[in-house]
Amino acid sequence: MELKTIDEILDKVKNIIKSAPSVARDDSTVLPKNIPALPQWATSLPDGPLPLDRSIERLTANVLPYLNASSLSSRYYGFVTGGVTPAAFVGDVLTTIYDQNVAVHLPAETIATDVEVAALNMLVDLFQLPKQDWGAGTDGNSGGIFTTGATASNVLGLALGREYVLSEAAKRATGKAMSVGEHGLLAVAQAAQVDQVKILSTLPHSSVAKAASIVGLGRSSIVSILQEGTDLAIDVEKLQDLGEDAEAQRTAYILAISAGEVNTGHFASDSADMMKQVREICDKYGIWIHVDGAFGFFGRVLIGHKQSQDYQHITAGTRGLEFADSITADGHKLLNVPYDCGIFFTRHKNLSFNTFQNGNAAYLAGVGASLVQDPLNTGLENSRRFRALPVYATLSAYGREGYCDMLIRQVGLARRLAAWIYEHEKYELLPARLGKDEALAKTFIIVLFRAKEDAVNEKLVKMIKNSGKMYVSGTSWDGKPAARIAISNWRVDVEADGTIVEEVLESVLR
Numbered sequence: 001m002e003l004k005t006i007d008e009i010l011d012k013v014k015n016i017i018k019s020a021p022s023v024a025r026d027d028s029t030v031l032p033k034n035i036p037a038l039p040q041w042a043t044s045l046p047d048g049p050l051p052l053d054r055s056i057e058r059l060t061a062n063v064l065p066y067l068n069a070s071s072l073s074s075r076y077y078g079f080v081t082g083g084v085t086p087a088a089f090v091g092d093v094l095t096t097i098y099d100q101n102v103a104v105h106l107p108a109e110t111i112a113t114d115v116e117v118a119a120l121n122m123l124v125d126l127f128q129l130p131k132q133d134w135g136a137g138t139d140g141n142s143g144g145i146f147t148t149g150a151t152a153s154n155v156l157g158l159a160l161g162r163e164y165v166l167s168e169a170a171k172r173a174t175g176k177a178m179s180v181g182e183h184g185l186l187a188v189a190q191a192a193q194v195d196q197v198k199i200l201s202t203l204p205h206s207s208v209a210k211a212a213s214i215v216g217l218g219r220s221s222i223v224s225i226l227q228e229g230t231d232l233a234i235d236v237e238k239l240q241d242l243g244e245d246a247e248a249q250r251t252a253y254i255l256a257i258s259a260g261e262v263n264t265g266h267f268a269s270d271s272a273d274m275m276k277q278v279r280e281i282c283d284k285y286g287i288w289i290h291v292d293g294a295f296g297f298f299g300r301v302l303i304g305h306k307q308s309q310d311y312q313h314i315t316a317g318t319r320g321l322e323f324a325d326s327i328t329a330d331g332h333k334l335l336n337v338p339y340d341c342g343i344f345f346t347r348h349k350n351l352s353f354n355t356f357q358n359g360n361a362a363y364l365a366g367v368g369a370s371l372v373q374d375p376l377n378t379g380l381e382n383s384r385r386f387r388a389l390p391v392y393a394t395l396s397a398y399g400r401e402g403y404c405d406m407l408i409r410q411v412g413l414a415r416r417l418a419a420w421i422y423e424h425e426k427y428e429l430l431p432a433r434l435g436k437d438e439a440l441a442k443t444f445i446i447v448l449f450r451a452k453e454d455a456v457n458e459k460l461v462k463m464i465k466n467s468g469k470m471y472v473s474g475t476s477w478d479g480k481p482a483a484r485i486a487i488s489n490w491r492v493d494v495e496a497d498g499t500i501v502e503e504v505l506e507s508v509l510r
């Protein structure tokens with residue numbers, strides 16, 4: 001293997017991206033054309049070692065031309081992919097260069113865990129969560145950790161919820177403390193006289209069902225408490241009724257709140273008052289509240305903004321979420337740090353240790369008395385990437401104003417497009433039952449729509465992708481295909497992007 005300095009390696013990277021189509025292409029086309037199969041020689045393990053330049057050829061010839069523009073384009077509107085801010089980019093390159101293993105708090109050896117705590121607390125600030133309840137590295141019962149994404153954070157939330165609802169039920173039934181982490185799901189459930197743990201929600205993201213499966217509750221444990229006549233709202237009376245009947249039904253409950261539903265971007269709660277009421281009910285019946293706010297939690301960034309009247313529906317949907325027990329948000333979506341990065345907060349640090357403690361391997365012991373939790377006792381992994389660094393870098397660079405400005409441009413473009421689609425005779429903005437003003441006021445960063453003519457609608461997503469100028473995800477709404485524009489890149493330019501999107505949507509009708 002040739003020895004190379006960091007400098008020499010970075011020079012190579014610079015040369016590659018000069019000619020890499022997906023970078024040079026930038027905004028011109030969002031999808032590569034005609035992706036071939038990898039040639040046989042490029043899939044086999046060489047006898048090697050090869051000079052670095054030769055191995056780079058494999059990348060430049062066979063891989064880079066066939067990657068999509070995702071983060072590089074402001075008009076890649078699929079999923080909710082976000083982008084990479086310049087400061088996050090620098091942070092991520094440095095993460096690779098320094099390659100810290102952020103598993104144990106070793107403050108005399110690396111400042112990495114302190115940076116993770118600082119980055120989490122900057123997010124607590126950005127999200128305007130009350131500091132007495134939320135944060136990391138405090139002497140209270142609040143804790144947090146960076147994960148690989150919202151799915152992983154939902155797994156942590158449901159794992160802690162499971163620990164909480166079952167250990168509380170066991171305490172009520174036997175007067176003794178038991179822990180799922182220690183004694184196992186089956187033993188605690190039996191002692192608690194609980195036959196099932198149900199997850200109450202309204203249109204939860206598919207990853208909540210996945211998380212339910214992973215933590216042993218099962219995908220079918222999800223029960224809808226959708227308020228009739230609404231698309232997403234929690235039926236608070238139903239929650240109360242179920243709670244009241246929980247013991248008789250030998251059932252324990254976790255409430256999973258959709259704070260930003262993935263098709264519409266709308267919110268399951270509508271006010272701090274509603275959340276207060278929900279919290280009271282859940283306290284009364286020992287129900288854990290988990291918030292899935294992968295992208296929607298960023299609505300809280302706009303609370304108190306000088307133009308806040310424009311964002312009232314969004315901020316109302318996120319107010320009161322601080323009453324939750326655990327919170328999921330994503331870093332690789334609206335925070336615009338690179339994959340992969342998820343955010344998790346809880347107000348029950350003690351339960352994190354019950355659930356995620358990594359035994360007591362002596363060589364892994366951190367500084368016991370510190371307020372900083374060892375990540376290996378707080379989340380899924382032992383060895384971990386220094387994911388906090390890009391987050392720390394981007395928050396330090398842009399601050400609250402930078403993120404407000406970014407969000408306002410994203411919401412601005414979403415609303416411009418929603419209005420255009422609403423007025424267009426051949427398109428329909430979804431959900432269809434909302435009037436124009438309400439539909440626009442509720443628009444966050446996602447625009448859900450379809451073509452009115454079925455024959456066009458069937459091919460709509462494909463035709464939009466074929467334009468090469470923008471990318472959308474297809475989904476289904478009310479049993480029919482629909483298209484979804486999710487605006488999440490920091491590069492968004494309301495005028496320039498809006499004009500191009502409208503041209504594309506006009507052209508596919510011809």
Ligand SMILES: *Cc1c(COP(=O)(O)O)cnc(C)c1O
Pocket residue numbers: 080148149150151152205207260261262292293294295330342
């Ligand atoms: C994207 C998303 C997820 C899954 O997030 P990953 O980061 O892809 O794991 C979960 N919930 C919601 C609401 C989402 O939008």
